[in-house]
Amino acid sequence: MTSTERGIAAAEAHSAHNYHPLPVVVATAEGAWVTDVEGRRYLDMLAGYSALNFGHGNRRLLDAAKAQLERVTLTSRAFHHDRFADFCTQLAELCGMELVLPMNTGAEAVETAVKTARKWGYKVKGVPDGRAKIIVADNNFHGRTTTIVSFSTDPEARADFGPYTPGFEIVPYGDLAALEAAVDANTVAVLLEPIQGEAGVLVPPPGYLAGVRELTRSRNVLFIADEIQSGLGRTGRTFACEHEGVVPDMYVLGKALGGGVVPVSAVVSSREVLGVFAPGEHGSTFGGNPLACAVALEVVAMLRTGEFQQRAAELGEHLHSELAQLAAGGAVTAVRGRGLWAGVDINPSHGTGREISEQLMTRGVLVKDTHGSTIRIAPPLVISKEDLDWGLDQLRGVLEG
Template sequence: MTTTPDAATDARGTGTAATATEREIAAAEEYSAHNYHPLPVVVASAEGAWVTDVEGRRYVDLLAGYSALNFGHNNPRLIAAAKAQLERVTLTSRAFHHDRFGAFCRALAELCGKDMVLPMNTGAEAVETAVKTARKWGYQVKGIPDGQARIVVAAGNFHGRTTTIVSFSTDPEARDGFGPYTPGFDIVPYGDLAALEAAFGDDTAAVLVEPIQGEAGVLVPPPGYLAGVRRLTAERGVLMMADEIQSGLGRTGRTFACDHEDVVPDLYVLGKALGGGVVPVSAVVGSRDVLGVFRPGEHGSTFGGNPLACAVGLEVVAMLSTGEYQRRAAELGAHLHEELAAMATDGLLVRVRGRGLWAGVDVDPARFTGRELTEALLERGVLAKDTHGSTIRLAPPLTISKADLDWSLTRLRDALT
């Protein structure tokens, strides 16, 4: 849905509408744990690239649920698929089969060019599943002595916030105060192939890597890095596990970010957009000789692969199979990066990086913090997210119109000046 610049008025509002915002925020502050620090906006409804708050003010969403909303808010195809399934059956135990499970697994496996799918719910669950898969494969297939399997990860990573995952985080905010930590991980600099190779030992089972580091500020590795990871892992009998939870499913202009270097990992770790912003859906996808190590009872999930999730995920895969959304991300992404590069040339931004409809931009910390810039954008009718002090991330829905994207970028330039 497209609007005009006149639709974006003072974000604070006045009178009773502003009181509604204050009331909702106060309730959240009082009754919820303070594990987030949201901007002072209360969303009540959304459609496409636009959200509407409790005061009736509309904003362009340039975050898209950290890429969970690649297909926009309230996407008609996904909502129709969910509604149809809601009227049939939403949950069965995996003690039984249901009529959406096999179709979803087959479609997703074919999209990935793999043999098997292990569905879960959240991205962190999928990463945990990949870790268990790598260890089981290391013992059962590679012959690593029991309890000694190691996984190499990259500094600056973000794979979730479970106890095991924060054990190999280098972000103090995510890690500090949550020990004791899970052993078995070796951390090397992101983008450094020599350091990666030096970390390999006989007990190395896998490498877990983000093809683009999202939470770190949309960091794109040096050209050839992913291909180098694939070459080294193949040579040393080590699994390559690509965390494409944010970068995959069309975000970068290809189905997977690994596709930009013609790399096919042993395991894809997927989530976010796989549920279309409707329900949480994640999955680990791989070949039979890797995912086939599991036996009944060794891993599972009450809700993983439920009928509602599979119905929505099946529609997501159908939408991606046309290539339409990948093309949109590539074309609009080129325009996005051209406009951001112009702002950098004009001295308004320090650095710009990213791929497709995904960008990390650094501002001069002497002028703004990232939080201050997102607050200035909020005042102008644009939603974005800061990270690591002086960086903001931009990830609009792949369905955003060029007019709405340009409208948002005009407001970004205005906020910077």
């Protein structure tokens, strides 16, 4: 039995089967590349679902983490620490907002956004107690907590986890008329992904996000943008909403905010919205801890230069040009996305998304499938053009071989 086989067997024997990973066991990683326990190298074209926007082992982020590890890692929010104020201030400035509520995971941040919107609805908008409604889109993915799967349309995420949390209405993604019809006096928020990642990197029709912004503003409803995957440089802008010149009432951030080093998430909004909380009404033992703040502060500093956004835009244009050629050849039926992010629908005659992912793995490229026929491509923003082209050549070889 090989080291890989032993690692997989041990994992399957002692961990719950909530994931179906590819049969590779990673031991080390640097930049856009990972190395398995057998010494084989793979080009990472998934980047931890955008958690690794700045690559594996980014020196700036590791140095920030190491320096903080020597000082203090956790105080809990029972006390102040000397990195917290800077983190909140600088992240708020990056977002053009006023207040930050830090958490750990993306799902925690979405739960925080839901609680914030409901409390804002009761305390500010004047919605009757217990009647607040949040509108979401079909095919959404905001996490897997009990409340979040309550408004999921994915049977795998939702089935057998009821009873479900009420207070949500689902409308078709990209359908502004359906959204407008769903808004009523008790609606407190519209929660959307500017680009739906798990659904296959679905980009809404042009003008949709701007229309959502206009509608929510006119009806006194919060527009919550879940930019956990799409934000922080992935699409060629700091936030995907920027592609339509839209600023929501609230950003939900995660993944890349922790630089691939520690889990960090945050809800960022105005003083009117996040100011509804009083001490004791919401919290997290590890949320906003010193280590997380130190790493996230470095992430914010890196994003302020604009170089990563520009790199994602330029390499993303090249990526989509190359993928369009594959689509023209018939092996790919559709390509969607923005920046260094693409959903590629595989012609069923060439195999399932899982089969294509496994074939790419044998060629030294790591991607992941979703919804049967789709593979997602989202390499670290630090990937070189040469490595990106090599990875695309492997995809071409699988599909045309």
